[in-house]
Amino acid sequence: xxxxxxxxxxxxxxxxxxxxxxxxxxxxxxxxxxxxxxxxxxxxxxxxxxxxxxxxxxxxxxxxxxxxxxxxxxxxxxxxxxxxxxxxxxxxxxxxxxxxxxxxxxxxxxxxxxxxxxxxxxxxxxxxxxxxxxxxxxxxxxxxxxxxxxxxxxxxxxxxxxxxxxxxxxxxxxxxxxxxxxxxxxxxxxxxxxxxxxxxxxxxxxxxxxxxxxxxxxxxxxxxxxxxxxxxxxxxxxxxxxxxxxxxxxxxxxxxxxxxxxxxxxxxxxxxxxxxxxxxxxxxxxx
Numbered sequence: 001x002x003x004x005x006x007x008x009x010x011x012x013x014x015x016x017x018x019x020x021x022x023x024x025x026x027x028x029x030x031x032x033x034x035x036x037x038x039x040x041x042x043x044x045x046x047x048x049x050x051x052x053x054x055x056x057x058x059x060x061x062x063x064x065x066x067x068x069x070x071x072x073x074x075x076x077x078x079x080x081x082x083x084x085x086x087x088x089x090x091x092x093x094x095x096x097x098x099x100x101x102x103x104x105x106x107x108x109x110x111x112x113x114x115x116x117x118x119x120x121x122x123x124x125x126x127x128x129x130x131x132x133x134x135x136x137x138x139x140x141x142x143x144x145x146x147x148x149x150x151x152x153x154x155x156x157x158x159x160x161x162x163x164x165x166x167x168x169x170x171x172x173x174x175x176x177x178x179x180x181x182x183x184x185x186x187x188x189x190x191x192x193x194x195x196x197x198x199x200x201x202x203x204x205x206x207x208x209x210x211x212x213x214x215x216x217x218x219x220x221x222x223x224x225x226x227x228x229x230x231x232x233x234x235x236x237x238x239x240x241x242x243x244x245x246x247x248x249x250x251x252x253x254x255x256x257x258x259x260x261x262x263x264x265x266x267x268x269x270x271x272x273x274x275x276x277x278x279x280x281x282x283x284x285x286x287x
Contacts, residue, residue, distance in 0.1 A: 019094035022058040022279070023087045030253035030282075036066035037142060038286050041253035044279040047230070048264055055082035056228050056279035057135075059090040061097050063112065067143045069093065070281045072155050074136040074228040076202055081133035085204055088126065089135050092119045112141065113212075116150060120203060120210055127204030134204025138170070140226050145285065146215040147224055152208060153199045155228045162221030164245050166237070170213070172229075173201035187237060220287045223252070227280035231256070234263040234273050244282065253282050 015034040022031075025044040033040045046054035055075035062068050073089045075082025096119040116139060127133055136153025149157040154172035161167050171181045175198055179185035201209060218224065223244050231240070235256075243255045257280075263273040 016060065016062060019059050019061045019098060021090060021094060023090070024054045024057075024083055025279075026054060030250060030257060032250050033060055035060070035062055035068040035142070035283075037068070037145070038284050039249050040068075040070065041249050041282040042280075043253055043257045045257070045261075045277070047275045047277050048261070049275065052277075053080065053083050054277050054279075055086055056230070056277040057083075057086040057090040058279050058281060059094050060281070061094055063097065063143075065143075067112070067141070069097070069116070070140040070142070070224070070226045070283055072138050072226050072228050072279050072281065073203075074153070074155050074230075074277065074279070075133065076135060076153075076199070076204075077133040082135065085127055085133035085135040089120075089123045089137055089203055092123045093139075096122075112143075116141070117210060120150075120152070120208075124203050124205070124208045128206060134202040136199065136228070137203050137210075138226050138228075140224055140281075140283070142218075142224075142283070143215070146217050148215045149211075149213040151211055153202050154232075155226075156232055158225040158240075159216060159218065160223045160225060160241055160245050161219065162223075162245055164241050166241060167222065168213075168216055170211070172199075172232075173211070174199045218285055220285055222284070223249075224283040225280060226283075228277065230276035230278035231260055231280050233276060234260045234278075236272065249282055249284050253280075256280065256282070 022044045027045055030041040030043040044058055046052040057073045059071045073086035075086035096115050136155040138155035138157050139150040140157050141148040149170050151170045154174045156170050158169040159167045171177055244252050260278050264275045
Protein backbone atom coordinates (compact mmCIF):
# COMPACT_ATOMS: atom_id res chain seq x y z
CA UNK A 1 0.00 0.00 0.00
CA UNK A 2 1.41 3.38 -0.98
CA UNK A 3 0.64 6.78 0.48
CA UNK A 4 0.78 9.88 -1.69
CA UNK A 5 2.15 13.05 -0.07
CA UNK A 6 3.05 15.07 -3.16
CA UNK A 7 3.00 18.85 -3.25
CA UNK A 8 3.32 19.23 -7.02
CA UNK A 9 3.65 16.34 -9.40
CA UNK A 10 1.14 17.27 -12.11
CA UNK A 11 0.45 14.42 -14.50
CA UNK A 12 2.02 11.45 -12.76
CA UNK A 13 0.49 8.66 -14.85
CA UNK A 14 0.76 5.34 -13.03
CA UNK A 15 -1.29 2.15 -12.87
CA UNK A 16 -1.11 1.06 -9.23
CA UNK A 17 -1.67 -2.52 -8.15
CA UNK A 18 -2.14 -1.56 -4.50
CA UNK A 19 -4.27 1.11 -2.77
CA UNK A 20 -3.01 4.67 -3.17
CA UNK A 21 -3.76 6.91 -0.19
CA UNK A 22 -4.00 10.70 -0.14
CA UNK A 23 -3.77 11.87 3.47
CA UNK A 24 -3.26 15.49 4.64
CA UNK A 25 -2.28 16.21 1.05
CA UNK A 26 -1.47 19.63 -0.38
CA UNK A 27 -1.41 18.94 -4.11
CA UNK A 28 -0.60 21.80 -6.43
CA UNK A 29 -1.90 19.83 -9.42
CA UNK A 30 -4.18 16.81 -9.84
CA UNK A 31 -2.44 13.44 -9.77
CA UNK A 32 -3.31 11.15 -12.68
CA UNK A 33 -3.69 7.42 -12.08
CA UNK A 34 -5.02 4.50 -14.09
CA UNK A 35 -7.11 1.47 -13.24
CA UNK A 36 -7.62 -1.54 -15.48
CA UNK A 37 -10.85 0.03 -16.74
CA UNK A 38 -10.19 3.77 -16.84
CA UNK A 39 -8.30 6.87 -15.78
CA UNK A 40 -8.59 8.75 -12.50
CA UNK A 41 -7.68 12.32 -11.57
CA UNK A 42 -7.18 12.96 -7.84
CA UNK A 43 -6.94 16.35 -6.16
CA UNK A 44 -6.72 17.19 -2.46
CA UNK A 45 -5.66 20.41 -0.80
CA UNK A 46 -6.31 22.13 2.55
CA UNK A 47 -8.38 25.27 2.95
CA UNK A 48 -6.49 28.47 2.11
CA UNK A 49 -5.39 29.27 5.67
CA UNK A 50 -1.86 29.46 6.98
CA UNK A 51 -0.77 26.18 8.62
CA UNK A 52 -4.13 24.60 7.88
CA UNK A 53 -4.34 20.81 8.30
CA UNK A 54 -6.22 19.08 5.50
CA UNK A 55 -8.98 17.09 7.21
CA UNK A 56 -9.93 15.38 3.93
CA UNK A 57 -8.54 12.01 2.86
CA UNK A 58 -8.93 9.92 -0.28
CA UNK A 59 -7.93 6.53 -1.60
CA UNK A 60 -7.98 4.65 -4.89
CA UNK A 61 -8.29 0.90 -4.31
CA UNK A 62 -7.72 -1.36 -7.34
CA UNK A 63 -9.78 -4.57 -7.27
CA UNK A 64 -9.58 -7.80 -9.22
CA UNK A 65 -11.23 -8.12 -12.63
CA UNK A 66 -10.77 -4.44 -13.53
CA UNK A 67 -12.75 -3.19 -10.54
CA UNK A 68 -11.87 -0.31 -8.21
CA UNK A 69 -13.09 1.76 -5.29
CA UNK A 70 -12.86 5.57 -5.43
CA UNK A 71 -13.14 7.04 -1.94
CA UNK A 72 -13.21 10.44 -0.23
CA UNK A 73 -13.67 11.21 3.47
CA UNK A 74 -14.07 14.62 5.15
CA UNK A 75 -13.12 14.73 8.82
CA UNK A 76 -15.30 16.47 11.41
CA UNK A 77 -14.49 17.50 14.97
CA UNK A 78 -11.55 19.90 14.82
CA UNK A 79 -8.49 19.89 12.61
CA UNK A 80 -6.45 17.14 14.26
CA UNK A 81 -9.37 14.92 15.28
CA UNK A 82 -11.11 15.35 11.92
CA UNK A 83 -7.95 14.57 9.98
CA UNK A 84 -7.35 11.50 12.13
CA UNK A 85 -10.92 10.25 11.60
CA UNK A 86 -10.85 10.59 7.81
CA UNK A 87 -7.39 9.03 7.65
CA UNK A 88 -8.54 6.12 9.77
CA UNK A 89 -11.52 5.54 7.49
CA UNK A 90 -9.60 5.38 4.21
CA UNK A 91 -6.75 3.39 5.78
CA UNK A 92 -9.19 0.84 7.15
CA UNK A 93 -10.72 0.41 3.71
CA UNK A 94 -7.32 0.08 2.06
CA UNK A 95 -5.96 -2.48 4.52
CA UNK A 96 -9.24 -4.38 4.53
CA UNK A 97 -9.16 -4.91 0.79
CA UNK A 98 -5.45 -5.69 0.76
CA UNK A 99 -6.03 -8.34 3.42
CA UNK A 100 -9.13 -9.75 1.70
CA UNK A 101 -7.80 -9.62 -1.87
CA UNK A 102 -7.96 -13.37 -2.34
CA UNK A 103 -11.60 -13.37 -1.26
CA UNK A 104 -12.82 -10.72 -3.72
CA UNK A 105 -11.30 -12.05 -6.92
CA UNK A 106 -14.76 -12.80 -8.25
CA UNK A 107 -16.53 -9.46 -8.89
CA UNK A 108 -19.90 -11.14 -8.31
CA UNK A 109 -18.80 -12.25 -4.83
CA UNK A 110 -20.64 -10.42 -2.02
CA UNK A 111 -17.29 -9.95 -0.23
CA UNK A 112 -16.73 -6.59 -1.97
CA UNK A 113 -19.89 -5.15 -0.47
CA UNK A 114 -19.33 -6.97 2.82
CA UNK A 115 -15.71 -5.87 3.12
CA UNK A 116 -16.73 -2.27 2.44
CA UNK A 117 -19.45 -2.28 5.08
CA UNK A 118 -17.24 -4.12 7.57
CA UNK A 119 -14.56 -1.43 7.22
CA UNK A 120 -17.11 1.33 7.77
CA UNK A 121 -18.63 -0.37 10.80
CA UNK A 122 -15.21 -1.09 12.34
CA UNK A 123 -14.14 2.52 11.89
CA UNK A 124 -17.43 3.77 13.31
CA UNK A 125 -16.99 1.61 16.40
CA UNK A 126 -13.38 2.71 16.86
CA UNK A 127 -14.23 6.42 16.58
CA UNK A 128 -17.09 6.03 19.06
CA UNK A 129 -14.75 4.34 21.53
CA UNK A 130 -12.26 7.20 21.16
CA UNK A 131 -15.02 9.70 21.79
CA UNK A 132 -13.72 12.34 19.39
CA UNK A 133 -13.67 12.91 15.67
CA UNK A 134 -15.98 11.70 12.92
CA UNK A 135 -15.97 11.75 9.15
CA UNK A 136 -18.17 11.80 6.10
CA UNK A 137 -17.61 9.14 3.45
CA UNK A 138 -18.34 8.62 -0.24
CA UNK A 139 -17.36 5.42 -2.07
CA UNK A 140 -17.88 4.63 -5.75
CA UNK A 141 -17.53 0.92 -6.52
CA UNK A 142 -16.56 0.35 -10.15
CA UNK A 143 -17.34 -3.02 -11.66
CA UNK A 144 -17.99 -4.31 -15.20
CA UNK A 145 -18.66 -0.86 -16.65
CA UNK A 146 -21.03 0.00 -13.81
CA UNK A 147 -20.82 2.06 -10.64
CA UNK A 148 -22.48 1.62 -7.24
CA UNK A 149 -22.47 4.43 -4.64
CA UNK A 150 -22.09 4.17 -0.86
CA UNK A 151 -22.19 7.33 1.23
CA UNK A 152 -22.42 8.76 4.73
CA UNK A 153 -22.84 12.52 5.27
CA UNK A 154 -22.49 15.33 2.74
CA UNK A 155 -19.66 14.09 0.53
CA UNK A 156 -21.24 13.39 -2.85
CA UNK A 157 -21.07 11.17 -5.94
CA UNK A 158 -22.29 12.37 -9.35
CA UNK A 159 -22.48 10.61 -12.71
CA UNK A 160 -22.34 13.22 -15.48
CA UNK A 161 -23.08 12.49 -19.13
CA UNK A 162 -21.00 13.89 -21.97
CA UNK A 163 -23.92 16.09 -23.00
CA UNK A 164 -24.00 17.77 -19.59
CA UNK A 165 -26.88 15.87 -17.97
CA UNK A 166 -26.46 14.60 -14.42
CA UNK A 167 -27.56 11.00 -14.84
CA UNK A 168 -27.73 10.52 -11.07
CA UNK A 169 -26.29 11.93 -7.88
CA UNK A 170 -26.35 11.09 -4.20
CA UNK A 171 -28.38 13.15 -1.74
CA UNK A 172 -26.40 14.83 1.04
CA UNK A 173 -27.27 13.63 4.52
CA UNK A 174 -27.87 17.14 5.80
CA UNK A 175 -30.82 19.45 6.49
CA UNK A 176 -30.19 21.46 3.33
CA UNK A 177 -29.51 18.34 1.26
CA UNK A 178 -32.83 16.79 2.19
CA UNK A 179 -34.64 20.10 1.66
CA UNK A 180 -33.23 20.49 -1.85
CA UNK A 181 -34.09 16.88 -2.70
CA UNK A 182 -37.67 17.42 -1.49
CA UNK A 183 -38.04 20.60 -3.52
CA UNK A 184 -38.40 22.76 -0.41
CA UNK A 185 -35.20 24.70 -1.02
CA UNK A 186 -33.63 25.93 -4.25
CA UNK A 187 -29.95 25.27 -4.88
CA UNK A 188 -29.21 29.00 -4.71
CA UNK A 189 -30.90 29.18 -1.30
CA UNK A 190 -29.09 26.09 -0.02
CA UNK A 191 -25.64 27.43 -0.95
CA UNK A 192 -26.15 30.46 1.26
CA UNK A 193 -28.19 28.81 4.00
CA UNK A 194 -27.22 29.26 7.67
CA UNK A 195 -27.40 25.47 8.18
CA UNK A 196 -25.34 24.58 5.11
CA UNK A 197 -22.50 23.36 7.35
CA UNK A 198 -24.65 20.92 9.35
CA UNK A 199 -24.74 17.19 8.61
CA UNK A 200 -27.14 14.56 9.94
CA UNK A 201 -25.01 11.44 9.41
CA UNK A 202 -21.33 10.61 9.92
CA UNK A 203 -18.96 7.73 10.55
CA UNK A 204 -18.28 8.10 14.27
CA UNK A 205 -21.93 8.68 15.24
CA UNK A 206 -24.01 6.23 17.27
CA UNK A 207 -26.82 6.37 14.70
CA UNK A 208 -24.52 6.14 11.64
CA UNK A 209 -26.09 4.58 8.55
CA UNK A 210 -24.63 3.77 5.14
CA UNK A 211 -26.78 4.57 2.12
CA UNK A 212 -26.09 2.15 -0.74
CA UNK A 213 -27.38 2.69 -4.26
CA UNK A 214 -27.91 0.17 -7.03
CA UNK A 215 -25.41 -0.40 -9.82
CA UNK A 216 -25.72 2.12 -12.66
CA UNK A 217 -24.18 1.65 -16.13
CA UNK A 218 -21.39 4.02 -17.14
CA UNK A 219 -21.38 5.11 -20.77
CA UNK A 220 -18.11 5.77 -22.62
CA UNK A 221 -18.49 9.57 -22.43
CA UNK A 222 -19.65 9.70 -18.80
CA UNK A 223 -17.55 11.27 -16.05
CA UNK A 224 -17.83 10.09 -12.45
CA UNK A 225 -17.22 12.67 -9.72
CA UNK A 226 -16.60 11.81 -6.06
CA UNK A 227 -15.97 14.83 -3.84
CA UNK A 228 -16.16 16.54 -0.47
CA UNK A 229 -18.27 19.58 0.34
CA UNK A 230 -15.34 21.91 -0.31
CA UNK A 231 -16.27 21.50 -3.97
CA UNK A 232 -20.06 21.53 -3.79
CA UNK A 233 -20.28 24.48 -1.36
CA UNK A 234 -18.25 26.69 -3.69
CA UNK A 235 -19.52 25.94 -7.18
CA UNK A 236 -23.03 25.73 -8.55
CA UNK A 237 -24.21 22.51 -10.15
CA UNK A 238 -24.11 23.92 -13.67
CA UNK A 239 -20.56 25.23 -13.10
CA UNK A 240 -19.31 21.82 -11.99
CA UNK A 241 -21.04 20.01 -14.85
CA UNK A 242 -19.77 22.39 -17.52
CA UNK A 243 -16.17 21.94 -16.36
CA UNK A 244 -16.28 18.19 -15.79
CA UNK A 245 -18.12 16.96 -18.86
CA UNK A 246 -15.63 17.94 -21.58
CA UNK A 247 -11.96 17.99 -22.49
CA UNK A 248 -9.14 15.70 -21.35
CA UNK A 249 -9.56 14.42 -17.82
CA UNK A 250 -6.44 16.11 -16.44
CA UNK A 251 -7.57 19.44 -17.92
CA UNK A 252 -11.04 19.08 -16.41
CA UNK A 253 -9.56 18.25 -13.00
CA UNK A 254 -7.18 21.19 -13.11
CA UNK A 255 -9.96 23.56 -14.15
CA UNK A 256 -12.27 22.28 -11.41
CA UNK A 257 -9.61 22.76 -8.73
CA UNK A 258 -8.82 26.24 -9.98
CA UNK A 259 -12.47 27.32 -10.14
CA UNK A 260 -13.15 26.17 -6.58
CA UNK A 261 -9.99 27.85 -5.26
CA UNK A 262 -10.83 31.11 -6.99
CA UNK A 263 -14.34 31.07 -5.54
CA UNK A 264 -13.00 30.46 -2.03
CA UNK A 265 -10.69 33.46 -2.36
CA UNK A 266 -13.18 35.81 -4.00
CA UNK A 267 -15.18 36.98 -0.95
CA UNK A 268 -17.99 37.95 -3.34
CA UNK A 269 -21.35 38.10 -1.55
CA UNK A 270 -23.18 37.55 -4.83
CA UNK A 271 -21.49 34.17 -5.34
CA UNK A 272 -21.44 30.99 -3.25
CA UNK A 273 -18.19 30.38 -1.49
CA UNK A 274 -16.53 29.39 1.78
CA UNK A 275 -12.90 28.44 2.44
CA UNK A 276 -12.67 24.70 3.04
CA UNK A 277 -10.55 21.66 2.35
CA UNK A 278 -11.07 20.47 -1.23
CA UNK A 279 -10.83 16.86 -2.37
CA UNK A 280 -12.26 15.13 -5.43
CA UNK A 281 -11.71 12.24 -7.83
CA UNK A 282 -12.77 12.23 -11.48
CA UNK A 283 -13.03 8.97 -13.41
CA UNK A 284 -13.65 8.09 -17.05
CA UNK A 285 -13.78 4.67 -18.64
CA UNK A 286 -11.26 3.61 -21.23
CA UNK A 287 -12.98 3.66 -24.61
